[in-house]
Amino acid sequence: MVRGRISRLSVRDVRFPTSLGGHGADAMHTDPDYSAAYVVIETDAEDGIKGCGITFTLGKGTEVVVCAVNALAHHVLNKDLKDIVGDFRGFYRQLTSDGQLRWIGPEKGVVHLATAAVLNAVWDLWAKQEGKPVWKLLVDMDPRMLVSCIDFRYITDVLTEEDALEILQKGQIGKKEREKQMLAQGYPAYTTSCAWLGYSDDTLKQLCAQALKDGWTSQRSQFPRARLFLFHLSALLSLQATSFPHCSSALLPSDSRLCRFKVKVGADLQDDMRRCQIIRDMIGPEKTLMMDANQRWDVPEAVEWMSKLAKFKPLWIEEPTSPDDILGHATISKALVPLGIGIATGEQCHNRVIFKQLLQAKALQFLQIDSCRLGSVNENLSVLLMAKKFEIPVCPHAGGVGLCELVQHLIIFDYISVSASLENRVCEYVDHLHEHFKYPVMIQRASYMPPKDPGYSTEMKEESVKKHQYPDGEVWKKLLPAQEN
């Protein structure tokens, strides 16, 4: 089935002006313009099939990632797709171990984001040629073939090829049933109804009340109000989600599983105490409350602060400190787990070596993979398998541009072929910018429904790309002169 030689690679800088309203940012990322380096690869197979890949960025710096993609392009061009996927481990190693480019990584930051974009395009191309969505391609793949996609360098002290094979072979048991279950019910999602730092107490109360009132239960009749609430939030967050073009109301959240509140903390302790009290009072003792510090704290500060917020019973504290600080997360985890608070992190963990250590050090209780920061499906496979070995639930990070589209493939595969469990597991969902994708996510009854279109759901609408290309797209041509004045 696999055919053709890669004859062309193009990469574009696509930005959405999400920072305009000034809301929705977190403490560390104050003015995000949700963006992507968008890669398209073509072959000489003359079948009209293109592979599309993205990596997510926040505006400025997308051009740096674009530059890195161009630096990697020669590893892809003129290669037969058959040779790439036939020795995917070797190809992964080639991309990540380029004798000159390796120095400016290795396997981290800009070059690794670029690697992700390129490999995401290769997976999209492969799956399209096979006529399957990526999750299905993975589910149907022989365990030995899956293992051959993974570079085990630097993780064999925790996961060997044999370990991986054993996990995947065990995962074959009951696979068919789980696949059916996914096709019927989907993978549980949660929407971050986020209490941002800037909100006044009154706004907070109002939002909580509205959320509780509007559709966060399972009555289907309340969908329109749930939509309104989502819209209201999105508008506040300045995500410019003026509509939900791909969601009919039948597809909107209908399940109390969605009723999770995430509160941003870390700026001022007294303020956090008051806000958490308001939210807990409003939502009651049973509903799930999560906290997110967006890397604001040093280690002692995280422990002290969260010890004081423990009485509000958060499920987890997300990103309490530097994403590089494995031992720091372990210290925080050791202090907070006895208080009933788990540690969640991962969206900025830069490679499998970091995840390996977080698991070894018992430094997290919820592992948040990201589809565009690690080296595509290949590296995420290794992380899913390590998480399985340590029995740590994976709760993917999503949102941004296209992160939901991509990560659903990984987590659906994880359930069917690796974890075989939904316990303590949910996949983040944010409802914005999906309208720019050709195959947007489908949410039904608060769940990600398995995509049916071939590929990795990464293809953007050409019209959207053209309009939002930076700095020459129509949107930016209008905005840039205005910003300069």
Place this chain on the structure above:
Amino acid sequence: MVRGRISRLSVRDVRFPTSLGGHGADAMHTDPDYSAAYVVIETDAEDGIKGCGITFTLGKGTEVVVCAVNALAHHVLNKDLKDIVGDFRGFYRQLTSDGQLRWIGPEKGVVHLATAAVLNAVWDLWAKQEGKPVWKLLVDMDPRMLVSCIDFRYITDVLTEEDALEILQKGQIGKKEREKQMLAQGYPAYTTSCAWLGYSDDTLKQLCAQALKDGWTSQRSQFPRARLFLFHLSALLSLQATSFPHCSSALLPSDSRLCRFKVKVGADLQDDMRRCQIIRDMIGPEKTLMMDANQRWDVPEAVEWMSKLAKFKPLWIEEPTSPDDILGHATISKALVPLGIGIATGEQCHNRVIFKQLLQAKALQFLQIDSCRLGSVNENLSVLLMAKKFEIPVCPHAGGVGLCELVQHLIIFDYISVSASLENRVCEYVDHLHEHFKYPVMIQRASYMPPKDPGYSTEMKEESVKKHQYPDGEVWKKLLPAQEN
């Protein structure tokens, strides 16, 4: 003294075609073209003083770092130098925490290398305006001012501002004497007379014999032969050091301290055993032998391999595994220290958070800072202070392009004001590409002599820059068409 507003920032891609001969590479960096992103900042002070900064790269990818420097430039332009150095911590934080650019780091890889280049230029400018070399600027600086240059975020569990101040205040005792000592004797250096993987046994024997015979003792009369040996090695290593233009023979190594052999290991165990036996037989039991694996191994492999090489009594094994693997280094260290082997690492450790953990986990016995990977003087200060707190000797990484020029300032300051010790400490020295710098390092009696010219020794000769600019410089205009054929 500090004056002017930054009115211009330029950055150039400067590459030296060091890969041409195919030698001198290591297992992971197979074809390095030693390169730099070279930043020049100018002010409106009309004093003709420019600040020059570099970060080191290996050829391809320099253009990506250049792109990142341009993305950072707006943080520097139109700032008063007085405001920058008056709140250097704040400025550092601003550069490393840009709300959009942070996502493609944070503080790692391309954006952090770019940050280093920009900040190195700021330090050069500052020191030039003060009429002092950077090491002297630091030595003369009030401890409170030094501390105000450091961003303590994410390291306060190991080093607080108060800890840092205490260390620096203790460092005041005996400072004058140590400064005099440095000015008279310099800081001990070692040249890596490296037994590269590709060498035949005969070449190895010949090189050892020649090294032992030629000037690695203290007889001054043997300098010319030592020069010849260095040249011979350099030629083999394809570093194109066809001369030592800035070194009179009186400045060449004259001390047995230089007689350290570093052998590259990790490709084949039997091969390593045989080569190490040859070297040990030739150099005798007393001389220092170091081993360097260049990140080749996984953790269990590193322990197994080095346990077998322990009988050759290496001082250290350098970079046994991934630079991100703190727990891995700790495991290796735990196994090898009882065998008398230390762990050395640092040249690819991407920020202070990684160094903090390596120290916390007792994962290294020799800490190898790099002047161009961390965030310039500011971040290196924090690492020097943490190393002091843990009493771990700092043995800087150098070589490449300009790394010797820069790091000498840091290590001389470290001795005078922080560590106050030379025990187990040496600074790497490689004799190539210095001729392209306006203020090249001065080596006397196997020691780095403290630079006397104002600045950070980062300024390159304009002629060299022009000639080696990629791809339009004269050197590349000739080479590129030849390489394409």
